[in-house]
Amino acid sequence: MAEILKGNVVAAGIKEKMKKDIEELAKIGKVPTLGIVRLGNNPDDISYEKSIIKNCDTIGIQSKVFERNTDMTTEELVALMEELNKDNSVSGVLLFRPLPKHIDETKIREALSPAKDVDCMHPINLAKIFEGDMTGFGPCTAKAALEVLLYNEVPLEGKNVVVVNRSMVLGKPLVMMLLEKNATVTICHSRTKDLHEITSKADIVVTALGKAKFFDKKYFNEKSVCIDVGVSLDSEGKLSGDINYPEVSEMVSMITPVPGGVGSVTTSILLSHVVDACKKM
């Protein structure tokens, strides 16, 4: 039976450190504050927003919501970003995306100051990750996956890691983070042939296909460390990861559950970026 790598303990460690930082900041009159920019009333955005605000409250981070209409122009949204850049009461900014199609996302991403870009959308922060410079803000999901490995002291140097995802929120930045730890990394995706032959030989496999229970036993070996970042609904309508958990967890050495794995760490990473941004202000 595999060791279960739960996200809540990893998140607790991050929160513990944050609380200390927030106390220190309070002594010099600073309160970390997250500015949330939301266009329109998409229910998913609102649900995510509520969850973030609740998390902020618990930890002692202020939050301010900037709600705008979906018909606002690129110029207006750029102006809002520039206003938030100057606003000393806002440490970091989270902009809900995707944006309405009439808005030029490139201009918006470049308008926000890299120093307040806690969700890593500015090209300067992305280029830093690409170059292996981890002093900027990295994509939260990729950092969450890495944190789960680091917290559980999974060796990375010289290990063969397979990442089944090539997106900008997970696969590509995670590959750069793993290279910094001297892992040998393979990036797989929907066009990869004989995927199980590649994953089953790896020391660590990170999956994010969004196909419930797709990865069965044949994709792993007895020593596999499995980090499941996929979230989708299975045939019974239940939240599920990419990995067939009941079957695979019996065989491998370590595995993250879904829900309760990497996803539980992501918001803590975002909030830790807000605290870090406040410290640098």
Added chain:
Amino acid sequence: MAEILKGNVVAAGIKEKMKKDIEELAKIGKVPTLGIVRLGNNPDDISYEKSIIKNCDTIGIQSKVFERNTDMTTEELVALMEELNKDNSVSGVLLFRPLPKHIDETKIREALSPAKDVDCMHPINLAKIFEGDMTGFGPCTAKAALEVLLYNEVPLEGKNVVVVNRSMVLGKPLVMMLLEKNATVTICHSRTKDLHEITSKADIVVTALGKAKFFDKKYFNEKSVCIDVGVSLDSEGKLSGDINYPEVSEMVSMITPVPGGVGSVTTSILLSHVVDACKKM
């Protein structure tokens, strides 16, 4: 005996296209012009500069050298970049690096307009490559390696490619370019364990370790396509690639020679960027 993938034919194809573009540009009174910024008189820089100018002359690209002293300040070099950004007679800028240590390279890289950044040093161009957006300027050596594969119609989709290099001039950008072609990519480096086990199973291996003749037969199979980007001196003081060419070329299916392989394509890529920059001005 392997098929030899020579660089000169690949470069000739690129030059042919450039000549047509230059003729078209001449009709509207435009001449592609490369601005070369050199600090000091490093012999390697001067030798590279001469070779580039000669190549520019042959193809019909103008070149202008901006020679400065090594004691110039960051502010002065930023000012020069800004001047070149505004200068309509300069299409693209090549800055010789590394810069003297007292200069803040980050500021210089961000000072040059991404539209004139033909050597891909601006974070915005790097972030584009990272995101798989190939509309900007990519690092020339990585593009040269890719061009050799494309010119020779080596299938990439679904193929397993191993890149033995994780630098910003080759390995990392090449991985992004290969992912865009739907290859499955593994990045190896000095800390990779059992390297031959990984490379010998791949369809395509790109090497750039800078260790003369390091890769012998055991690193490949009979179908291997070998792209050798390493350049160093062997024990006899002769220019050599990473691959033990006499031994390996007898076994694999395709191989690039050194010299005369990828290196012969790099300058053509740089010059094609100058032409592209001029077209967009």
